[in-house]
Amino acid sequence: MLELDKINAGYGRAQILRDLSLTVAPGEILCLLGRNGAGKTTTMKAIMGLLPLMSGTVRLAGAEISALPAHKVAGRGIGYIPQGRRLFGELTVAQNLEIGLRAGASGPEVLEDALQLFPRLRERLAQRAQTLSGGEQQMLATARALCLQPRILLLDEPTEGLQPSMIAAIRDVTTLMRDRGVGILLVEQGVDAVLSVADRVAFIENGRNLETLEAEALRRDPRLISKHLGV
Amino acid sequence: MSETTKIVALHGGLLVLLVTLQFLLPAYHHGNLARIMVLASFAIGYNVMFGYTGLLSLGHALFFAAGMYGMGLAVQYAGAGPVVALLAGLAVSVVVALVVGLLALRTAGVGFMIVTLMFAQAGYLTILYFTTWTRGDEGLVLQQAQRTIGSLDLSQPGPRYFAALLLFAICFLVTLWMVRAPFGKVLIAIRENEERARMLGYDVFRYKLAAVVISGTLCGLSGAAYGLLFGYVGATFASVQYSIFPLLWVLLGGAGTVIGPLVGTLFMFYLIDLSSSVTSAYMLVAGVVLVLLTLFAPQGLVGELRARVWRWLP
Numbered sequence: 001m002l003e004l005d006k007i008n009a010g011y012g013r014a015q016i017l018r019d020l021s022l023t024v025a026p027g028e029i030l031c032l033l034g035r036n037g038a039g040k041t042t043t044m045k046a047i048m049g050l051l052p053l054m055s056g057t058v059r060l061a062g063a064e065i066s067a068l069p070a071h072k073v074a075g076r077g078i079g080y081i082p083q084g085r086r087l088f089g090e091l092t093v094a095q096n097l098e099i100g101l102r103a104g105a106s107g108p109e110v111l112e113d114a115l116q117l118f119p120r121l122r123e124r125l126a127q128r129a130q131t132l133s134g135g136e137q138q139m140l141a142t143a144r145a146l147c148l149q150p151r152i153l154l155l156d157e158p159t160e161g162l163q164p165s166m167i168a169a170i171r172d173v174t175t176l177m178r179d180r181g182v183g184i185l186l187v188e189q190g191v192d193a194v195l196s197v198a199d200r201v202a203f204i205e206n207g208r209n210l211e212t213l214e215a216e217a218l219r220r221d222p223r224l225i226s227k228h229l230g231v
Numbered sequence: 232m233s234e235t236t237k238i239v240a241l242h243g244g245l246l247v248l249l250v251t252l253q254f255l256l257p258a259y260h261h262g263n264l265a266r267i268m269v270l271a272s273f274a275i276g277y278n279v280m281f282g283y284t285g286l287l288s289l290g291h292a293l294f295f296a297a298g299m300y301g302m303g304l305a306v307q308y309a310g311a312g313p314v315v316a317l318l319a320g321l322a323v324s325v326v327v328a329l330v331v332g333l334l335a336l337r338t339a340g341v342g343f344m345i346v347t348l349m350f351a352q353a354g355y356l357t358i359l360y361f362t363t364w365t366r367g368d369e370g371l372v373l374q375q376a377q378r379t380i381g382s383l384d385l386s387q388p389g390p391r392y393f394a395a396l397l398l399f400a401i402c403f404l405v406t407l408w409m410v411r412a413p414f415g416k417v418l419i420a421i422r423e424n425e426e427r428a429r430m431l432g433y434d435v436f437r438y439k440l441a442a443v444v445i446s447g448t449l450c451g452l453s454g455a456a457y458g459l460l461f462g463y464v465g466a467t468f469a470s471v472q473y474s475i476f477p478l479l480w481v482l483l484g485g486a487g488t489v490i491g492p493l494v495g496t497l498f499m500f501y502l503i504d505l506s507s508s509v510t511s512a513y514m515l516v517a518g519v520v521l522v523l524l525t526l527f528a529p530q531g532l533v534g535e536l537r538a539r540v541w542r543w544l545p
Contacts, residue, residue: 074432088423
């Protein structure tokens with residue numbers, strides 16, 4: 001269970017998050033919905049320790065992680081895949097995955113599992129990451145995060161700018177990880193993309209919580225969405 | 232041929248070639264090549280930080296001079312023999328690299344360039360300040376007797392060439408091994424995307440500090456060897472141009488390639504050597520060639536080779 005307890009954070013003196021609280025349970029997908037600038041990406045950075053908290057705490061399985069340096073947060077089992085993927089472009093697919101495996105001290109069976117989820121990557125192991133297509137890069141970024149055997153995954157717009165077949169592949173893996181008991185915090189722009197996978201949806205605005213609703217309720221009554229997003 | 236076979240063949244072949252050249256080269260080029268191999272070792276050390284870890288330092292003269300003066304002062308004032316003096320130079324450069332790394336790595340990018348530059352200037356001024364011992368600009372000249380190990384006289388061309396080759400081979404093989412090991416892959420990952428490496432759980436600071444210490448140590452070792460082989464320890468080697476040289480050699484040869492530093496050093500050495508035999512405006516020639524290379528081979532000579540032909544080059 002990942003818990004954010006009334007966190008305040010921002011960049012320098014510009015405060016973005018205000019008393020934001022969230023929980024992500026094992027085996028659920030929580031989607032963050034909010035307009036541009038609402039603080040979705042900032043929330044993920046705050047969890048990862050990339051932004052100093054002004055107050056509040058982030059806990060993983062009851063243990064406070066917000067006081068840890070950034071590289072230790074990942075070591076506790078949180079995989080973060082930022083927007084825009086960010087691979088090690090000069091390294092090959094295999095080397096990118098190897099770096100993930102070593103970071104998580106994971107064995108070859110973990111790599112094998114990741115390659116089974118993304119068979120495309122197996123065909124491209126010796127290729128440099130920067131020569132992959134956008135969808136393949138997203139697959140690699142995801143597979144690399146899975147090499148850490150995370151308990152929690154933070155996905156920032158994983159399907160942005162991808163073709164439909166790639167979107168489906170990424171989505172299948174997301175739900176599969178959920179079914180395996182990984183807690184997933186997901187940011188997506190499209191409401192349809194959110195509703196097709198989310199278990200719960202948390203609306204945020206100006207860095208504050210609005211309501212958190214069961215996705216089922218939103219699927220039944222889409223008007224709730226426009227009410228919260230104000231569009 | 233597998234990739235590893237090709238890599239071993241190329242890099243081993245280069246070392247064999249350097250051994251063979253000892254017996255073939257005329258005296259003038261023989262002497263040049265010994266000097267180039269020592270300077271290329273300096274460039275190899277620089278490349279560990281710049282080429283593989285993505286840390287642009289403008290203060291590597293400090294490490295070169297730390298090794299050189301650590302060695303030279305030990306010979307001059309403690310009466311140390313060459314081997315002990317070399318180890319003293321090595322020890323001094325490790326300490327200097329550790330201290331500079333701990334402080335300078337608190338900054339990044341332009342800040343890191345400025346801080347390393349300032350450290351190097353401080354080092355240079357310190358050498359001038361303690362002129363009573365360091366002999367400042369004038370420098371220390373090491374006598375032939377102080378440069379003899381047993382029956383090996385390092386002031387003689389043959390032993391000097393082999394000592395330079397030994398130094399080069401050590402630096403060369405250490406980097407080759409390092410960049411192919413998991414440790415080196417993490418350095419490259421940091422160069423490619425530092426934040427990502429941190430997000431995967433790597434303690435980026437420790438890896439960068441290790442890179443600075445390895446780099447500083449190789450450069451210090453080269454500086455100590457340079458003083459010993461050519462018999463001169465002077466403040467010029469701590470000046471800013473000796474911080475710029477390794478950067479140029481590495482850029483020309485190909486940053487982030489194992490053979491690039493040698494190629495770059497060789498190229499620039501002979502570019503200046505040949506153009507100065509033709510015209511007194513040799514720096515103009517060198518400048519124009521550098522501009523052209525930067526425009527048309529931005530990845531350096533070996534870097535372009537890797538991008539176009541030998542994709543497997545480490």
